[in-house]
Amino acid sequence: MRHVHLPAPRVARSGPVSETVRRGLGDKARWYLPTALAADLVGAGLPVALVFDAAQQARPLYCALGAALAWTAVQAVRRRYAFRSLGESRGVLPVLHDWLILIGVLAVARIATGESTPRLAALGALLPALLITVACHKLTYRHLSAARREAQAVSRVLVVGEPGAVESVIDHLAARTDHPYVVVGVIPVGPGTPAGGVPEAARIAGALPAAPGEDADAVLGAVATHHADLVLVAPGAMMAGERLRRVAWALHDEGLELAVFPGLVEVSPKRLETLSAGGLAVLRVAPPVCRGIQPVLKSVLDRVGAGLGLLVLAPVFLGIVAAIRLGSTGPAFYRQERIGRDGVPFTMWKFRTMVVDADRLKTDLAGANENDGHMFKMRRDPRITKVGRLLRRTSLDELPQLVNVLTxxxxxxxxxxPLPEEVAKYDEVELRRLTVRPGMTGLWQISGRSDLSWDETIQLDLQYVDNWSFTSDVDVVARTFRAVVDGRGAY
Incomplete structure (x- = not known):
């Protein structure tokens, strides 16, 4: 894959650091916790009180209080109120999981107390708790993401390791802002200096020191000087085994945290498992999901979703067909050869958004390509019709692909x-995206679409291929609706 110039690392705010920050918890807004607690208590308690009172239940206030306490207790046990967790996730599925646990807990309580409110009414009374908690999570997530783009609410990190490994870690952290780490210094091990402009906080010799404490003293001194919250080690031949163990001891004795970068990128934590073998800490990486019930559920979701979509959207199809035919001459549908799973070509269907001879005109516009990779993208492509521009802005041009999903x-x-001419230019890494069926939507579509660089697009596709799960598909589908309404990157 081509080399991409990455942005400079974020710079943390200078100044004294509180004990909370020194423990690596960051300086998140203090209103996150009370807001989350208030949203959960009110979201669970108030609807239950209103519904149970309307149903003339004997003790609506007691039931409301029980539901509110049960909902906060479930989330407390699941550590949703931990300072590290607040604002870190906007996903719906974790909240849904908690809510299902709440349903189970209250179902047991219902049997034990003999409560007699109709089941559907009771279930409906608990639904606002799910919706309000999701909304609260999204609110804090957006606030925290904005803060981190300004290098606030971050953990100050020192990176230790051989220069090449340190540079790789810095590049990956600098390329994105959806994480809490800002590198404030590096501690190279051995000769050489990592690029990237991050100050050298200390240096560790390649050879083992004469005195066992020299490495630890260098790291602890750098932590104190740079007010670091976390030491991140990129292990290598010169920083491993007993040497790494002694540095870890020194940091832990001072109440400081140590993290070890295993050299893996874009691997979901769900696929990782820590093991111990003969005293060695082993990180097991499970293979991507390709067998079992989850692929079956995906296939069922695809076929049922596509079938229902074609049935429900039939009137919309007729309206779009009429608009295209009235707006320009030519057929309403556009067929194009694309490359599917394992490199097998297929005919993809779309609503026509360009003039009839658009493919012939593409050669003349090659020099105006705004994408830095194999795709062709122009913000103001002259081949797009007026109706086509609206269809692309709303992603309605993609709806005929439901036929491809159904087949x-x-x-x-x-x-x-991808197009055949794009695949012809793929390298070994890029070809891996063809190991799964292409989709109508995906991480690319909900992350900026055409605004993304080619390397960012490939990174998202590989992340999906390696970390796919049925629940992640459901999450992507839910987030697609927002991406369609937003329209960012659709042209």
Whole structure:
């Protein structure tokens, strides 16, 4: 993959650091916790009180209080109120999981107390708790993401390791802002200096020191000087084994945290498992999901979703067809050869958004390509019709691909289906995106679409291929609706 110039690392705010920050918890806004507690208590308690009172239940206030306390207790046990967790996730599925646990807890309580409110009414009374908690999570997530783009609410990190490994860690952290780490210094091990402009906080010799405490003293001194919250080690031949163990001891004796970068990138934590073998800490990486019930559920979701979509959207199809035919001459549908799973070509269907001879004109516009990779993208492509521009802005031009999903050539969720001429230029890394069926939507579509660089697109596709799960597909589908309304990157 081509080299991409990465942005400079974020710079943390200078100044004294509180004990909370020194423990690596960051300086998140203090209103996160009370807001979350208030939203959960009110979201669970108030609807239950109103519904149970309307149903003439004997003790609506007691039931409301029980529901509110049960909902906060479930989330407390699941550590949703931990300072590290607040604002870190906008996903719906973790909240849904908690809510289902709440339903189970209250179902047991219902049997034990003999409560007689109709089941559907009781279930409906608990639904606002799910919705309000999700909304609260999204609110804090957006606030925290904005703060981190300004290098606030971050953990100050020292990176230790051989220069090449340190540079790799810095590049990955600098390329994104959806994490809490800001590198404030590096401690190279051995000769050489990592690029990237991050100050050298200390240096550790390549050879083992004569005195066992020299490495630890260098790291602890750098932590104190740079007010670091976390020491991140990129292990290598010169920083491993007993040497790493002694540095860890020194940091832990001072109440400081140590993290070890295993050299893996874009691997979901769900696939990781820590083991111990003969005293060695082993990180097990599970293979991507390709067998079992989850692929079956994905196939069912694809076929049922596509079938229902075609049935429900039939009137919309007729309206779009009429608009296209009235707006320009030519057929309403556009067929194009794309490359599917394992490199097998198929015919993809779309609503026509360009003039009839658009493919012939593409050669003349090659020099105006605004994408830095194999795709062709222009913000103001002259081949797009007036109706086509609206269809692309709303992603309605993609709806005929439901036929491809129904026939099994595509999936509802997956990488973008590439053109044959794009695949002809793929390298070994890029070809891996063809190991799954392409999708109508995916991480590319909900992360900026055409505004992304080619390397960012490939990174998202590989992240999907390696870390796919049925629940992640459901999450992508839910987030697609917001991306369609937002329209960012759709042109």
């Amino acid at each position: 099994g050539d595509m999936s509802l969720v997956g990488p973008r289906p």
